[in-house]
Amino acid sequence: MAKLELRNLNKTYTPRVVPLKELSLNVENGEFLTLLGPSGCGKSTTLRLIAGLEQPTRGEVRIGDRNVTHQPPGQRNIAMVFQSYALYPHMTVYENIASGLKLRRMASAEIQQRIGEVSQFLGLGELMQRKPGQLSGGQRQRVALARALVRRPDVFLLDEPLSNLDALLREQVRAELKQIFAAQPTPVVYVTHDQTEAMTLSTRVAVLNDGFLQQLDSPKRIYVRPANRFVASFIGSPQMNLLHLKCEGGFAQLGRCKLPLPSQVTVPPEVIFGIRPEHVRLVRPEDQQVLQGRVVLVENLGMSDLLTVQVEGTQGTLLRALLPPDQSWSGKQISLALPPEALHWFDVQTGDRLPDALP
Amino acid sequence: MNTTLRDQERRTGWWLLTPALLLLLLVYAYPIARSFGLSLVTQNLGTELQPVFAGLDNYSRMALDGRFWQTIGNTVFFTVVSVILELLLGLGIALVLNQAFPSRGAVRTIALLPWALPTALIATTWTWIFNDQFGVWNDILLRLGLIQTGVNWLGDPNWAMWTVIAADVWKTTPFIAILLLAGLQSIPPDLYEAHALDGATRWQSFYRITLPLLLPQILIAGLFRFAQAFGVFDLVQVMTGGGPGGATETVSLYIYATIMRYLDFGYGAALVVVTFVILSLAVALATWGLARLRAVRAIGEPR
Amino acid sequence: MTLVQKDAPLDVVPPRRWGLAVAVGLLLIFSLAPILWQVLTSLKTNADIAAVPNVYFPRQLTLEHYIELFRRRPFLRYMLNSAFVASVSTLLCLLIGTPAAYALARLRLPGERFILAGVLIVTLFPYILLFLGLLELVRTFGLANTYLALIVPYTAMNLPLTILVMRSFFQQLPRDLEDSAKIDGYNTGQMLWQILLPLTLPALVTTGILAFIAAWNEFIFALTFITRESMKTVPVAVAQLSGTAVFEIPYGALAAATVVGTLPLVILVLLFQRRIVQGLTAGAVKG
Ligand SMILES: Nc1ncnc2c1ncn2[C@@H]1O[C@H](COP(=O)(O)OP(=O)(O)O)[C@@H](O)[C@H]1O
Ligand SMILES: [Mg+2]
Numbered sequence: 011m012a013k014l015e016l017r018n019l020n021k022t023y024t025p026r027v028v029p030l031k032e033l034s035l036n037v038e039n040g041e042f043l044t045l046l047g048p049s050g051c052g053k054s055t056t057l058r059l060i061a062g063l064e065q066p067t068r069g070e071v072r073i074g075d076r077n078v079t080h081q082p083p084g085q086r087n088i089a090m091v092f093q094s095y096a097l098y099p100h101m102t103v104y105e106n107i108a109s110g111l112k113l114r115r116m117a118s119a120e121i122q123q124r125i126g127e128v129s130q131f132l133g134l135g136e137l138m139q140r141k142p143g144q145l146s147g148g149q150r151q152r153v154a155l156a157r158a159l160v161r162r163p164d165v166f167l168l169d170e171p172l173s174n175l176d177a178l179l180r181e182q183v184r185a186e187l188k189q190i191f192a193a194q195p196t197p198v199v200y201v202t203h204d205q206t207e208a209m210t211l212s213t214r215v216a217v218l219n220d221g222f223l224q225q226l227d228s229p230k231r232i233y234v235r236p237a238n239r240f241v242a243s244f245i246g247s248p249q250m251n252l253l254h255l256k257c258e259g260g261f262a263q264l265g266r267c268k269l270p271l272p273s274q275v276t277v278p279p280e281v282i283f284g285i286r287p288e289h290v291r292l293v294r295p296e297d298q299q300v301l302q303g304r305v306v307l308v309e310n311l312g313m314s315d316l317l318t319v320q321v322e323g324t325q326g327t328l329l330r331a332l333l334p335p336d337q338s339w340s341g342k343q344i345s346l347a348l349p350p351e352a353l354h355w356f357d358v359q360t361g362d363r364l365p366d367a368l369p
Numbered sequence: 370m371n372t373t374l375r376d377q378e379r380r381t382g383w384w385l386l387t388p389a390l391l392l393l394l395l396v397y398a399y400p401i402a403r404s405f406g407l408s409l410v411t412q413n414l415g416t417e418l419q420p421v422f423a424g425l426d427n428y429s430r431m432a433l434d435g436r437f438w439q440t441i442g443n444t445v446f447f448t449v450v451s452v453i454l455e456l457l458l459g460l461g462i463a464l465v466l467n468q469a470f471p472s473r474g475a476v477r478t479i480a481l482l483p484w485a486l487p488t489a490l491i492a493t494t495w496t497w498i499f500n501d502q503f504g505v506w507n508d509i510l511l512r513l514g515l516i517q518t519g520v521n522w523l524g525d526p527n528w529a530m531w532t533v534i535a536a537d538v539w540k541t542t543p544f545i546a547i548l549l550l551a552g553l554q555s556i557p558p559d560l561y562e563a564h565a566l567d568g569a570t571r572w573q574s575f576y577r578i579t580l581p582l583l584l585p586q587i588l589i590a591g592l593f594r595f596a597q598a599f600g601v602f603d604l605v606q607v608m609t610g611g612g613p614g615g616a617t618e619t620v621s622l623y624i625y626a627t628i629m630r631y632l633d634f635g636y637g638a639a640l641v642v643v644t645f646v647i648l649s650l651a652v653a654l655a656t657w658g659l660a661r662l663r664a665v666r667a668i669g670e671p672r
Numbered sequence: 673m674t675l676v677q678k679d680a681p682l683d684v685v686p687p688r689r690w691g692l693a694v695a696v697g698l699l700l701i702f703s704l705a706p707i708l709w710q711v712l713t714s715l716k717t718n719a720d721i722a723a724v725p726n727v728y729f730p731r732q733l734t735l736e737h738y739i740e741l742f743r744r745r746p747f748l749r750y751m752l753n754s755a756f757v758a759s760v761s762t763l764l765c766l767l768i769g770t771p772a773a774y775a776l777a778r779l780r781l782p783g784e785r786f787i788l789a790g791v792l793i794v795t796l797f798p799y800i801l802l803f804l805g806l807l808e809l810v811r812t813f814g815l816a817n818t819y820l821a822l823i824v825p826y827t828a829m830n831l832p833l834t835i836l837v838m839r840s841f842f843q844q845l846p847r848d849l850e851d852s853a854k855i856d857g858y859n860t861g862q863m864l865w866q867i868l869l870p871l872t873l874p875a876l877v878t879t880g881i882l883a884f885i886a887a888w889n890e891f892i893f894a895l896t897f898i899t900r901e902s903m904k905t906v907p908v909a910v911a912q913l914s915g916t917a918v919f920e921i922p923y924g925a926l927a928a929a930t931v932v933g934t935l936p937l938v939i940l941v942l943l944f945q946r947r948i949v950q951g952l953t954a955g956a957v958k959g
Contacts, residue, residue: 058851061851061855062854062855063851063854063855065375082377082854082859083851083854083855083857084854084855084856084857084858084859085857088855089855090851090852090855092848092851092852093848094846094848095848096846096848096849096851096852098849098852098853098867099871100870100871109856110855110856110857113856113857113858113862114857157856378779378780378860379779379781379782381775381779381860382775382779382780382781383775383781385771385772385774385775385779386771386772386775386776386781386787388768388771388772389768389769389771389772389831389835390772390787392768392824392827392828392831393790393791393794393828393831393832395809395824395828396802396806396824396825396828396829397794397797397802397828399805399809400801400802400803400804400805400806400809401797401801401802401805402805403804403805403808404801404804404805407804461695462699465692465695465696465699466699468692470692470693470696474945476696476699476700477945477949478941478942478945479700479703479704480699480703481941481945481948481949482703482704482707482938482941483703483706483707485885485937485938485940485941485948486707486889486934486937486938487888487889487891487906487907487933487934487937488889488891488907489889489891489907489908489910489911490906490907490910490911490929490930490933490934491706491930492911493910493911493913493926493929493930494706494707494709494710494927494930495706497709497710497713497923497926497927498706498709500923502724503721503722503723503724503726503923505709505726508724508725508726511725512725539702539706543703544952547949547952547953548952548953550949551949551953592796593795593796596796596797596798597798599798600797600798600799600800600801601798602798602799602800602891602892603891603892603907603911606891606911607911620800621798621800624800624804625800625803625892628803628804628807629896634804637804638804641800641801641804644800644801645797645801648796648797648798648801652793652796
């Protein structure tokens, strides 16, 4: 185990394909860092740069106090789990797990002992003499995991390891992964485009878009305080409402509702306003600001209804709200409240979050 | 970044590639290049097999060499006729093999057989079949009453070329059939179903779907066969040796005779060069056509 | 047509099936008849061979032509020559071509497109254009009447196909496997040998069969570079069987020689039809 450090990492394939721009981040011992972003944003590229499968155009990869940027993958002492699992089809499960250790000339007694431990831990005992072709998807996934764990590397890398599993199994393995990696101190870098995985597994999440690091924070803060408009829209399901509003005298105007801007800012003429559908609620007696609207669409999500509401006093502005499914909403006029602590404000030009008082 | 991993990877790559490249250069590039050089000298029995610089003499001699033009004509005739016949027949066979019928696998294996057999041996087989006295072909035609007396297929200048073409068609049609069959199998069946729902007949489907989608394979197979047929040697050499009276002499036979029988190396080299150039031009033209076709296809695709 | 099964209820078979049956029957006759006729000739007595009109159902079959082949002519020697030259050149070709194919499939070398285009174009040039230059080389290095004079050009002539077919197989292999091997610590050589080779074994067999067939069948180099009787390969020996005896062409022996000389290839085709087809299409379609 050792800390992983990326310094100003850049990768250019062709002048027009630049999947990574100036990425710097540290992953400390015991940390589980997730790279999260839409498909094509450069997550796998980052992982492959760490692994040494690609060379950065500029920048450094450091593991512990070693600069490994120019070391071949085999010498970096990292382990990687691939989306396709990449098990060697002609080797048995045992040989698959042992291959990395054998290449490092480990004594066979120790190899056996390590594999014994790992296979017991992952429940692979029965499967040792099978070939990957004779395993189910979940079993293959676990063999791939075992092959990484048995190495006891300095860093674990996982590239969308759950995306080839069906939905049910995925949830189960996700929980297992959490246990496995919580129980050990080696830093983990995990790549996914699935925010649930990122939220549930990570100690920290790095949101990437278009090769740029958007935000690096704990899952909770990424949800509560998205650093910019992209993170706000990417994290959370259903998506956050993001509306273009006009400002006047410390307030933004949404229909007949005056929303107080954060106090620190010099009031801009326009602003991007955001609120998550799950934070919109029905009005209560104590609310001062009330938003009137008409329900134009109801989507039943089971535990709640997702309403699309046309805000009164606007030219067709739509707001989505997640409300309890305890009555029929369709076509009704309703009054909603937007709790001040749940509001997000972003700059119109840069998309950055406006500074606010909340910690 | 002086010696990066990428550089190492490249170096490994060149190591892996070099033996193959060297061998290809030795066996393909060197002989052709050497022929260019040799074609500028006279080296034959007249010069006691010593090379004497002759400039372009060999080429001007060629221009007036009736036998050369005759062989070019024979080669073009052989190539064009046999490739067209092979494409037509190959397409037919591919269509048949693409149908579902019992023991189709076995039939496909049998249909592949002629392709695998040595041309030189097959040539003797066909020589025997077309034998004027004892040949089975004459026998069948006589029995059917189609001819009254046996035809000297290989000895008659009017028939010899056609006989050789028949043998070539038999031997190489399977190759084309296989390529076209692979092409047929890659056409998604939905297309036919959709077309049939639109009310198209089988013939319309063949004309509107099969042929256009198969065109690239047809052209590739045709190009490949064209180049091979242009250099045909084994078959003609064994069946007729170029006879009767030069009626089946192709360029390659003439080249071979010039070098091996008349020991006229300089002139033989010039013949090699000219054949190479003609073939290169034809191939370049065909490749260009193929590329154009693909480009047109790519644009037409989204519709 | 013999193909239509007797027990099929003929009046129910729709016309299209009839057409198909006829077509398949014709195809079988087309492909098999010449070969079968040669087999029949090889088993006929000389009297039957020279009978006019032809004898289709000989009363008496004989092996005398086969016996003559091996007793009075060194046909076994020809077979061994062909087998040796074809096998060695096939192995060499795989040994040299496979690494090259891997480099072209994976290692992103500069100029790779040119090399590939060159390899493709080379497949289009007939050997008649090469034999003059090669003849000189053979003479210069004193290789006439040696196996090497055939092994080298045969290896080279099968290289383009090997490179194209193997490259397309390597490209189909999942990349992750190689990445995983690199992370595990395999170097390029170990990876080729321990991971990729076992996976490409089927492809190697396919390519090997194609190369073997081509080498076994080659004519012009064998005709030119080999003049000593004991070194000749099957195609040349058989072709010259008909050429040498001007007065009496030994049709029976010729037929027997054809049968024996093609037998190894017939067996290969029967065993590996599917692989051969795969290889041919992989080699050609990529163009
Ligand atoms: N070997 C390569 N050559 C050229 N472009 C590549 C290569 N690998 C990835 N890319 C491009 O880099 C971008 C980022 O890819 P990737 O890191 O795989 O995205 P993801 O976040 O989905 O894992 C994509 O636009 C992809 O097309
Ligand atoms: Mg990815």
